[in-house]
Amino acid sequence: MNRTDDVQRTVAGSEALEVKSVSKSFGKGAALKEILGGLSLTVGEGEFVSIVGPSGSGKTTLFQVIGGLERPTSGEIWIDGRQATGQTGHISYMPQQSSLLPWRTVARNIELSLTIAGLDRNEAKRSAAEWLRRIGLEEYAKSYPHVLSGGMQQRVSFLRALLSPQRLMLLDEPFGSLDALTRLKMQKWLLSIWEENRRSVLLVTHSIEEALFLSDRVIVLSNSPAIVLEQFEVPLARPRSEAMWTEPAFVALKQRIYELLQTGAGVKEEAGYANR
Amino acid sequence: MGNKTGVWAKVWPPVIVVVALLACWQGATMWGQVDSWHLPSPASIVQEAASANVWPRLMEHTGATLRLTLLGFAGGSAAGFLLAALLHLAPGLRAAVYPLLVVSQNVPIVVIGPLLTMWLGYGLLPKVLLVMMVCFFPISVAMLGGLTNTDAQLRNYLQMIGTGKWQLFWRLELPHAIIHLFSGLKLAASYSVLSAIVAEWLGTNKGLGYFMQLSAKGFMPERVFASVFIIVALSLSLFGLMTLAEKLLMRWRPAKKEGN
Numbered sequence: 001m002n003r004t005d006d007v008q009r010t011v012a013g014s015e016a017l018e019v020k021s022v023s024k025s026f027g028k029g030a031a032l033k034e035i036l037g038g039l040s041l042t043v044g045e046g047e048f049v050s051i052v053g054p055s056g057s058g059k060t061t062l063f064q065v066i067g068g069l070e071r072p073t074s075g076e077i078w079i080d081g082r083q084a085t086g087q088t089g090h091i092s093y094m095p096q097q098s099s100l101l102p103w104r105t106v107a108r109n110i111e112l113s114l115t116i117a118g119l120d121r122n123e124a125k126r127s128a129a130e131w132l133r134r135i136g137l138e139e140y141a142k143s144y145p146h147v148l149s150g151g152m153q154q155r156v157s158f159l160r161a162l163l164s165p166q167r168l169m170l171l172d173e174p175f176g177s178l179d180a181l182t183r184l185k186m187q188k189w190l191l192s193i194w195e196e197n198r199r200s201v202l203l204v205t206h207s208i209e210e211a212l213f214l215s216d217r218v219i220v221l222s223n224s225p226a227i228v229l230e231q232f233e234v235p236l237a238r239p240r241s242e243a244m245w246t247e248p249a250f251v252a253l254k255q256r257i258y259e260l261l262q263t264g265a266g267v268k269e270e271a272g273y274a275n276r
Numbered sequence: 277m278g279n280k281t282g283v284w285a286k287v288w289p290p291v292i293v294v295v296a297l298l299a300c301w302q303g304a305t306m307w308g309q310v311d312s313w314h315l316p317s318p319a320s321i322v323q324e325a326a327s328a329n330v331w332p333r334l335m336e337h338t339g340a341t342l343r344l345t346l347l348g349f350a351g352g353s354a355a356g357f358l359l360a361a362l363l364h365l366a367p368g369l370r371a372a373v374y375p376l377l378v379v380s381q382n383v384p385i386v387v388i389g390p391l392l393t394m395w396l397g398y399g400l401l402p403k404v405l406l407v408m409m410v411c412f413f414p415i416s417v418a419m420l421g422g423l424t425n426t427d428a429q430l431r432n433y434l435q436m437i438g439t440g441k442w443q444l445f446w447r448l449e450l451p452h453a454i455i456h457l458f459s460g461l462k463l464a465a466s467y468s469v470l471s472a473i474v475a476e477w478l479g480t481n482k483g484l485g486y487f488m489q490l491s492a493k494g495f496m497p498e499r500v501f502a503s504v505f506i507i508v509a510l511s512l513s514l515f516g517l518m519t520l521a522e523k524l525l526m527r528w529r530p531a532k533k534e535g536n
């Protein structure tokens with residue numbers, strides 16, 4: 001809960017993330033493929049935003065650009081009101097696979113990420129121990145990652161991102177590799193932690209339900225080259241519960257996004273077909 | 277305890293085969309048409325080696341060989357390790373040097389030996405260098421492989437959170453390479469004893485290689501065989517030590533994978 005102390009000083013009133021008409025293409029000449037087609041989006045302070053889109057719509061590329069590993073062909077990335085295009089280290093990250101170093105214990109994995117993010121070693125140790133206790137994994141602190149189940153590994157992975165001092169968290173299909181039941185449990189768990197500790201989150205997911213259940217706002221991407229098709233505020237109160245899955249507003253929005261994804265993907269596919 | 281019975285299940289079949297072979301050998305020399313100056317019996321080899329005249333000399337020569345082996349092995353491992361790290365961190369250098377490294381391994385060690393002796397004399401240095409040259413190759417190749425083939429997802433994660441090149445080397449590439457390093461170390465451990473023997477053939481008055489040659493020239497096959505047994509034991513012990521070190525360092529590994 002003393003998170004706010006660690007948060008870096010930022011330009012007042014700025015968004016946590018601004019993606020300004022970013023386009024990205026790979027290859028040259030005839031093999032040139034445009035993945036991101038001038039895409040703009042924002043994530044506000046303390047806001048939970050999800051991105052859904054057809055598979056292959058460039059969500060991974062978008063994250064690589066935001067994370068600074070890829071430079072956009074044009075456009076800019078602003079984080080905390082500062083230009084951060086092509087710079088790494090401004091975000092905390094939870095990948096699809098837990099990506100824990102197998103030769104480090106659970107606690108030492110968390111500590112490593114925190115020290116890389118610039119935290120003092122002792123502070124990292126203290127914070128890792130405290131939070132492992134809080135999420136009920138203290139008995140695994142000294143275990144190696146392979147001992148943990150997939151769900152537990154993802155909890156550690158989330159914790160690692162949560163405790164990093166950066167204001168913005170990128171979650172890249174964090175529950176994509178879990179079974180349906182574990183996935184639901186993890187979503188509820190993540191919500192319970194996030195709702196008492198609001199960070200700015202950008203989540204990429206394949207699941208419309210997941211996006212609606214977790215987010216304040218859902219962004220729908222088109223097929224590649226990806227642009228923002230439409231954005232929806234999620235009209236559900238917090239704290240959220242499973243009961244909301246059957247609310248008419250939830251169901252209607254889910255249906256709306258589903259249709260949008262289908263037509264969005266469909267139009268592009270036809271266009272692609274005509275080109276051939 | 278299931279683990280212990282597992283080890284025994286692996287150990288006893290080869291032990292039985294070795295014992296059976298020794299028994300056949302003993303039998304052939306006792307009742308067969310084998311002259312003892314051609315092939316001495318195992319019992320007479322042990323008897324000769326343990327005699328008051330031979331045992332102290334044998335131990336002295338073993339000590340000399342062990343010293344040469346360990347110096348060469350340690351030096352070669354260190355050189356291989358550093359070379360691999362250097363080539364990995366400077367990819368341009370790697371592209372230029374790596375092919376030469378492979379070519380260098382096609383120059384036979386028996387050819388290099390006399391050259392080294394010619395340049396550096398009959399001391400310890402040229403022999404240690406020879407053992408080093410044999411050892412460093414498997415180690416640098418294994419290390420380079422380990423440094424390069426790191427898990428793409430781990431690498432991507434660490435880069436996303438802003439890990440720099442050096443941190444990536446210390447935190448991801450080096451620990452990962454240690455796993456591969458041990459396959460190189462085990463190979464080099466066996467090579468180091470053999471190359472130490474060859475180095476001793478080239479000119480010295482110490483070591484099992486020298487003692488073997490001396491005994492062969494003096495038609496004392498018992499002593500030659502005694503040296504061979506000790507060489508095999510040395511080689512196996514060094515290999516075993518590396519396996520043990522690997523197990524101790526790799527305790528983080530899932531238990532199931534140990535059998536593979």
